[in-house]
Amino acid sequence: MAKLQYDKNGRLLFTKEMKDEYTILLPMMAPIHFHILQNVFTHYGYKTVLLDTKGPEIAQVGLKYVHNDTCYPALLVIGQLIQALQSGKYDTNKVALMITQSGGGCRASNYIHLLRKALVKAGFERVPVISLNLSGLESNPGFSLTIPMIRRLLAGLVYGDELMLLRNQIQPYELALGETQRLVEKWISTLSDQFASGKGFTAGEIDKNMNEIAQSFSEIKIKRIPKVKVGIVGEIYVKYAALGNNDLEAFLAHQGCEVNLPGIIGFMLFKVDNRIEDIKLYGGSSIKYNIATMLFNYITKLEASLIKAVAAHGFQAPSSYAHTKSLVDGVIGFGSKMGEGWLLTAEMLELTEAGYGNIVCTQPFGCLPNHINGKGMIRRIKAVDSRANIVAIDYDPGAPRVNQENRIKLMLAVARENLENDIKTGGESKTA
Amino acid sequence: MRIGLDIGSTTIKCVVLDDGNKIIYSSYERHYSQITQKIGEILSKVRLNVKGADKACVALSGSAGMGVAESCDLDFVQEVYATRVAVNTFIPGTDVVIELGGEDAKILFLSGGMEVRMNGTCAGGTGAFIDQMATLLGVDIEEFNALAQQYEKTYTIASRCGVFAKTDIQPLLNQGARKSDIAESIFAAVVNQTVSGLAQGREIEGSVVYLGGPLTFMAELRRQFDKVLGTKGTCPENSLYFVAMGAALCADNTIDFTGVINKVTKYTGSGNFAFNQPLFKDKKEYNDFVSRHSRANIKGKDISGYKGKAFIGIDAGSTTVKGVVISENKELLFSKYLSNSGNPVPIIKSFLEEVYKKCPKIDIAGSAVTGYGEEIVKNAFCIDYGIVETVAHFTAAKDFMPDVEFIIDIGGQDIKCFKIHNGAIDNIFLNEACSSGCGSFLQTFANALGYSIEDFANKGLFAKHPVDLGSRCTVFMNSSVKQAQKDGATIEDISAGLSLSVVKNALYKVIRTSSPDQLGRRIVVQGGTFLNNAVLRAFEMEMGTDVVRPVISGLMGAYGAALYAMSRGSDKKSSILDLKALSDFKHEIKVANCGMCQNNCRLTINTFADGRRFIAGNRCERPITKKAPATDKNIYEYKLQLLRGYMPKEGERGRLGLPMGLNMYEMLPFWYTLFTHLGFEVVTSGISDKKVYAKGNKTIPSDTICFPAKLVHGHVQKLIDAGIETIFYPCMSYNFDEGISENHYNCPVVAYYPEVIGANMSSVQKITLIKDYVGIHRRKDFPKKFTEILRKYFPDITSREVKQASDAAYKEYEAHLERIRKKGAEIIAKAEEEGCPIFVLSGRPYHVDPEINHGIDRMITGFGVAVVSEDSISSHVEKFPTTVLNQWTYHARLYAAARYIADKKNMNLVQLVSFGCGVDAITTDEVRDILEREGKIYTQIKIDEITNLGAVKIRIRSLLAALGE
Numbered sequence A: 001m002a003k004l005q006y007d008k009n010g011r012l013l014f015t016k017e018m019k020d021e022y023t024i025l026l027p028m029m030a031p032i033h034f035h036i037l038q039n040v041f042t043h044y045g046y047k048t049v050l051l052d053t054k055g056p057e058i059a060q061v062g063l064k065y066v067h068n069d070t071c072y073p074a075l076l077v078i079g080q081l082i083q084a085l086q087s088g089k090y091d092t093n094k095v096a097l098m099i100t101q102s103g104g105g106c107r108a109s110n111y112i113h114l115l116r117k118a119l120v121k122a123g124f125e126r127v128p129v130i131s132l133n134l135s136g137l138e139s140n141p142g143f144s145l146t147i148p149m150i151r152r153l154l155a156g157l158v159y160g161d162e163l164m165l166l167r168n169q170i171q172p173y174e175l176a177l178g179e180t181q182r183l184v185e186k187w188i189s190t191l192s193d194q195f196a197s198g199k200g201f202t203a204g205e206i207d208k209n210m211n212e213i214a215q216s217f218s219e220i221k222i223k224r225i226p227k228v229k230v231g232i233v234g235e236i237y238v239k240y241a242a243l244g245n246n247d248l249e250a251f252l253a254h255q256g257c258e259v260n261l262p263g264i265i266g267f268m269l270f271k272v273d274n275r276i277e278d279i280k281l282y283g284g285s286s287i288k289y290n291i292a293t294m295l296f297n298y299i300t301k302l303e304a305s306l307i308k309a310v311a312a313h314g315f316q317a318p319s320s321y322a323h324t325k326s327l328v329d330g331v332i333g334f335g336s337k338m339g340e341g342w343l344l345t346a347e348m349l350e351l352t353e354a355g356y357g358n359i360v361c362t363q364p365f366g367c368l369p370n371h372i373n374g375k376g377m378i379r380r381i382k383a384v385d386s387r388a389n390i391v392a393i394d395y396d397p398g399a400p401r402v403n404q405e406n407r408i409k410l411m412l413a414v415a416r417e418n419l420e421n422d423i424k425t426g427g428e429s430k431t432a
Numbered sequence B: 001m002r003i004g005l006d007i008g009s010t011t012i013k014c015v016v017l018d019d020g021n022k023i024i025y026s027s028y029e030r031h032y033s034q035i036t037q038k039i040g041e042i043l044s045k046v047r048l049n050v051k052g053a054d055k056a057c058v059a060l061s062g063s064a065g066m067g068v069a070e071s072c073d074l075d076f077v078q079e080v081y082a083t084r085v086a087v088n089t090f091i092p093g094t095d096v097v098i099e100l101g102g103e104d105a106k107i108l109f110l111s112g113g114m115e116v117r118m119n120g121t122c123a124g125g126t127g128a129f130i131d132q133m134a135t136l137l138g139v140d141i142e143e144f145n146a147l148a149q150q151y152e153k154t155y156t157i158a159s160r161c162g163v164f165a166k167t168d169i170q171p172l173l174n175q176g177a178r179k180s181d182i183a184e185s186i187f188a189a190v191v192n193q194t195v196s197g198l199a200q201g202r203e204i205e206g207s208v209v210y211l212g213g214p215l216t217f218m219a220e221l222r223r224q225f226d227k228v229l230g231t232k233g234t235c236p237e238n239s240l241y242f243v244a245m246g247a248a249l250c251a252d253n254t255i256d257f258t259g260v261i262n263k264v265t266k267y268t269g270s271g272n273f274a275f276n277q278p279l280f281k282d283k284k285e286y287n288d289f290v291s292r293h294s295r296a297n298i299k300g301k302d303i304s305g306y307k308g309k310a311f312i313g314i315d316a317g318s319t320t321v322k323g324v325v326i327s328e329n330k331e332l333l334f335s336k337y338l339s340n341s342g343n344p345v346p347i348i349k350s351f352l353e354e355v356y357k358k359c360p361k362i363d364i365a366g367s368a369v370t371g372y373g374e375e376i377v378k379n380a381f382c383i384d385y386g387i388v389e390t391v392a393h394f395t396a397a398k399d400f401m402p403d404v405e406f407i408i409d410i411g412g413q414d415i416k417c418f419k420i421h422n423g424a425i426d427n428i429f430l431n432e433a434c435s436s437g438c439g440s441f442l443q444t445f446a447n448a449l450g451y452s453i454e455d456f457a458n459k460g461l462f463a464k465h466p467v468d469l470g471s472r473c474t475v476f477m478n479s480s481v482k483q484a485q486k487d488g489a490t491i492e493d494i495s496a497g498l499s500l501s502v503v504k505n506a507l508y509k510v511i512r513t514s515s516p517d518q519l520g521r522r523i524v525v526q527g528g529t530f531l532n533n534a535v536l537r538a539f540e541m542e543m544g545t546d547v548v549r550p551v552i553s554g555l556m557g558a559y560g561a562a563l564y565a566m567s568r569g570s571d572k573k574s575s576i577l578d579l580k581a582l583s584d585f586k587h588e589i590k591v592a593n594c595g596m597c598q599n600n601c602r603l604t605i606n607t608f609a610d611g612r613r614f615i616a617g618n619r620c621e622r623p624i625t626k627k628a629p630a631t632d633k634n635i636y637e638y639k640l641q642l643l644r645g646y647m648p649k650e651g652e653r654g655r656l657g658l659p660m661g662l663n664m665y666e667m668l669p670f671w672y673t674l675f676t677h678l679g680f681e682v683v684t685s686g687i688s689d690k691k692v693y694a695k696g697n698k699t700i701p702s703d704t705i706c707f708p709a710k711l712v713h714g715h716v717q718k719l720i721d722a723g724i725e726t727i728f729y730p731c732m733s734y735n736f737d738e739g740i741s742e743n744h745y746n747c748p749v750v751a752y753y754p755e756v757i758g759a760n761m762s763s764v765q766k767i768t769l770i771k772d773y774v775g776i777h778r779r780k781d782f783p784k785k786f787t788e789i790l791r792k793y794f795p796d797i798t799s800r801e802v803k804q805a806s807d808a809a810y811k812e813y814e815a816h817l818e819r820i821r822k823k824g825a826e827i828i829a830k831a832e833e834e835g836c837p838i839f840v841l842s843g844r845p846y847h848v849d850p851e852i853n854h855g856i857d858r859m860i861t862g863f864g865v866a867v868v869s870e871d872s873i874s875s876h877v878e879k880f881p882t883t884v885l886n887q888w889t890y891h892a893r894l895y896a897a898a899r900y901i902a903d904k905k906n907m908n909l910v911q912l913v914s915f916g917c918g919v920d921a922i923t924t925d926e927v928r929d930i931l932e933r934e935g936k937i938y939t940q941i942k943i944d945e946i947t948n949l950g951a952v953k954i955r956i957r958s959l960l961a962a963l964g965e
Helices: A016-021 A031-043 A057-065 A072-086 A107-122 A147-173 A179-196 A203-218 A236-240 A248-254 A264-282 A286-312 A321-327 A341-353 A368-373 A375-384 A401-424 B035-049 B066-071 B079-090 B127-137 B141-149 B162-174 B179-199 B213-217 B219-229 B242-250 B257-266 B283-294 B344-358 B374-381 B389-400 B439-448 B453-460 B474-486 B491-511 B533-543 B553-567 B579-583 B635-644 B664-677 B690-699 B707-721 B748-760 B762-766 B782-793 B799-834 B856-862 B889-901 B920-933 B950-964
Strands: A023-026 A047-050 A095-100 A129-132 A228-234 A257-260 A358-364 A389-395 B002-007 B011-017 B023-030 B057-061 B075-077 B096-100 B105-109 B115-118 B208-211 B309-316 B320-327 B332-339 B363-370 B406-410 B415-421 B424-430 B523-526 B587-593 B602-608 B613-616 B655-658 B681-684 B726-728 B768-770 B838-842 B866-868 B907-914 B938-943
Touching: A023 A031, A023 A072, A031 A047, A031 A147, A031 A179, A057 A072, A057 A107, A072 A095, A072 A107, A072 A236, A095 A107, A107 A129, A107 B920, A147 A179, A147 A203, A147 A257, A147 A264, A147 A286, A179 A203, A203 A286, A228 A236, A228 A248, A228 A341, A228 A401, A236 A264, A236 A358, A248 A257, A248 A358, A248 A401, A264 A286, A264 A321, A264 A341, A286 A321, A321 A341, A341 A358, A341 A368, A341 A375, A358 A368, A358 A375, A358 A401, A368 A375, A368 B748, A375 A389, A375 B748, A389 A401, A401 B066, A401 B079, A401 B115, B002 B035, B002 B079, B002 B242, B011 B035, B011 B242, B023 B035, B035 B066, B035 B257, B057 B242, B066 B075, B075 B079, B075 B242, B079 B096, B079 B105, B079 B115, B079 B242, B096 B179, B096 B213, B105 B179, B115 B179, B127 B141, B127 B162, B127 B179, B127 B213, B127 B439, B141 B179, B141 B213, B141 B219, B162 B179, B179 B219, B179 B690, B208 B213, B208 B219, B213 B219, B283 B533, B309 B344, B309 B374, B309 B389, B309 B553, B320 B344, B320 B553, B332 B344, B332 B553, B344 B374, B344 B579, B363 B374, B363 B389, B363 B553, B374 B602, B374 B613, B389 B406, B389 B415, B389 B424, B389 B523, B389 B553, B389 B950, B406 B491, B415 B491, B424 B950, B439 B453, B439 B491, B453 B491, B453 B533, B474 B491, B491 B533, B523 B533, B523 B553, B635 B664, B635 B799, B635 B856, B635 B866, B655 B664, B664 B681, B664 B799, B690 B707, B707 B726, B707 B748, B707 B762, B748 B768, B768 B782, B782 B799, B799 B838, B799 B866, B838 B856, B838 B889, B856 B866, B856 B950, B889 B907, B889 B920, B907 B920, B907 B950, B920 B938, B938 B950
Parallel strands: A023 A047, A023 A095, A095 A129, A228 A257, A228 A358, A358 A389, B002 B057, B057 B075, B096 B208, B309 B363, B406 B523, B655 B681, B655 B726, B726 B768, B838 B866, B838 B907, B907 B938
Antiparallel strands: B002 B011, B011 B023, B096 B105, B105 B115, B309 B320, B320 B332, B406 B415, B415 B424, B587 B602, B602 B613
């Protein structure tokens, strides 16, 4: 059995022996992406379990072990992990946890510390926690994020983005119910197989996969009818995780909408770009600048490959990061980088431009960066593009779903009216 | 013919329109949360009364109608949308609609860019809020409106939610403020909340229409809106029915009337709600429980004919007044538990008269009073001792369990808990304004559902599936209950669920425990709410342990006060008013403004028969002693003095304004020096006062952001009003690195608030707002980068000038910090010499703003305690490991200050936390850990716009009492 080792500050380490003996539990966020990414770890010899638990008990467990005023995503992620440890399904002497650590001035950088505090309270102080980050925070002898691994993770994200985008554009119009979802699952499994055997991440393979994916979706039989088009933006966890947003995508689908969620690759580019912007704004080392630029260029190529593939098959391609960024020039500064930063504002403008001006801006109750970039910018966004019809929704363990849905329905009522007017005036092409 | 139903949070409105859109039938009824049955009844009535109704088109609207509509296949129209349709049809030409409902507040802008706004999830100021306030004053809505007509003065009351407002109102009532003034103040608060929360920068002008129950029934509320908006709005005929009318207008499907009536009447919901274990397995378990608790009793004795010394204890609580008389042998001679409908004075008077009547020869050897009304009662009746609640409750609990380790008291409005360590009060938890769910909530809920509190609570005892309602605030809980009802929960399940949530709220929100072992096993519970067996049982279940609930649970505060009086000796006569003095008793109340400093506190001056006076409402002793507060032991006062010293100096480059908000409280010396050196006349917006907030509150886009951020809007507006044409307020992701943390960020709000100002205040469009991103943390790069920024606005500025100016700025900033550190050291030395305790009142630089800290610093020095700040001592500490990521400059100072005092005997830390501060969810736990590891007491004070200091005083006095023991 693996011995417990601690670093000089008393942090429990994930050792090489643990890599062989332990199972790593991963909390859920964006299901398509995370299912693919999990296989990157499998390929490198880690045993992982992606938690797909649901239900209100998760928030209750979170509330019990985390400061109740902490942001909702922390309550849920920590609640989900601790609930799994308490479930009896896993040998708690042979299990580790993994959590992302973003770094930056937002509270999110502290999730891992809150998780460790919670583990002590719940009596699991012998369970090691691995930080997944690109900032070189917290090293572990049994886990390292190598460059080849990063390349595979990024490839996984871009595949996830493509599948999510195509599903959202096709599913509301499919003739054979469930066909789109089956195709998504087929691709998750195909890509997972490729990843598990170390394939699918080179530029050539990506181009090929991307095209095949887009091709296969374009073969699904659909019937285009005018539907209200809704964009979802917000704090990254509540934006993507059904657990965090009370299954918002399903609710909107049920209301007869087509949904558009901007992808995760844009967020990755944003995070890398921040390092470049920091140096531009305040000065800094040219070596760091060059490294960040290299990484930035690499991810931009992945994004370009996605845009090219989906556009080639007649789908509405997302705009490039560069274009999205240009939309906020003069609206909010590029220095606003904590949390989703200016990207949140930019995504709302981009969605409006692309015909998805009916927007749900999701945030955990009391989310600090979103006071600025979300709620704080709505007025400005409407001044820039009057087509924007935005509703800001707060999520937390006490916010009743009824109230949230009622507010969304108000936004949808206005959206439907606009859609009808558009159809009447023949402006259908723009919004339908 | 078309039918519209508006199913609101408390009422159902129904309207039948003929083909010419004329109302031919309407009804307005409360539904007591029996929504589906009520819909069935209403539809049946319509069918009976309106010929041809069963061939009409039907649609539902309203916040509570959504679920029903979905499960019964009826058309649903979102209510704001419905209002809009109705107004456009019936009152064309309307520009703005203001609609208040039971739990919602809405503003619709119809002309010039249609926009609809609804209150967020955390916003009071609605009908339910006004109801709650009327209940608090003991009047109905009509009387409430009539009261407001006779107002003379208005007080500032927070209207974010009922709990907050109560914290403001209760002390006013207890100090004797007039009900009419309070009613008016409540209306003013509602209007402010609605306008600032919903208008968000957009002007409300043109033809304004008022809709909804509160605005229909309360003329004074409409008058208040007119006053604030500077307009004359109209409340149209049928103002209650606009949502229903809109729903009717949107209805375009006929329904199967009989089918739907059958369906809604039988509708029971999905039965799909989260629930907990039943409170009791069976009757036997319940009986055992009852007999176990009946053992915690005290002896009684008949008061009439009692000879010997007696002691009186009074607990003038927030919603109830309790009085006890005990004998020398601690026997209970007499007790009274009365509800407090505002002013405790007449209630105590009749209590004392009753005592004297029952036992004319009683020899009262001592008396003590505790609770919210302590000061006025003590003064009115010449009570011997006034003690803080925590001490009273501890004294009483010890009598039942000498080795008690933990006491929890849940009263009408507060939760008080404390740990006992080595026979002294160690750790105090009081509910924060937004985390209550106490007795009065259960009471309000019982009444809303049409039950008395006793019947309602008893219903929960044998509930099969107590609803899991979580542990959030009461406003949220209301909606959760509705959701549960919709899902098929019974009244029994809800009653039990509410009892459980009161307990969970106390444990996980107030005490923040995760296991009973942390609290100890020897627990005494008390307070009126624990008289409720369902709550008591829920507590034992949640804690997994048996606890002691004295039979006199509701009287413990008063009993403790009596015991305290007894402990102070029985060989003298109490100074309490005797029967004769009582018969001459008179009490007059006058309201006045202090006017001795810029706070201009609103004072209530109580005058009693013999000419004695008692002044309340003051934040400091100045109106009583007529002396300015001492500054020699108060660093907050000193820091303000330093900031005031940066006066404008004329310069050739003209005026440049700095808004005194958020980090400007720290950065002023830096920017002032830099721009003065560059030849600007640097003008600040000055230290905040009452008026500043009102200047800018209409442009705040996020109603849940912290109050310090909200204040910035007012400061910027003040500069613009003063004719300033250039305002400098930069974005700063990074702060200075003080070497005590891993990183040196500002929090997101401090870092980027200038962006919010730029995007939401239309008045800044007319001036130059410089809000560029600056990096003061890179001293070498700063001059070059800053020159680039400045030259965008002032092309003639040279890099040489900026270099020199920034050198001076860095120097002045350092010197400023050094002055604070030096003063801190002086205060500490002086306090040590004089042997007086020292509190580190810690927060952020902007917490020195008196509008933000509400004079808490002066209140503390008023108790003879010296006050220093976190930044005056944090530099004494080397960087040390923390269990959280230590990455914000200001917050790192908190950890360092906590660490610094850990081994200083006469120093304690009190942390000021602004409501809504997300970062403090992390720092408070860490600061607490650092202190408790060294056996120190941690005290946290949450502050917001609230101006009343009652709860804060309890905390500080309890802390002092704990330190004294």
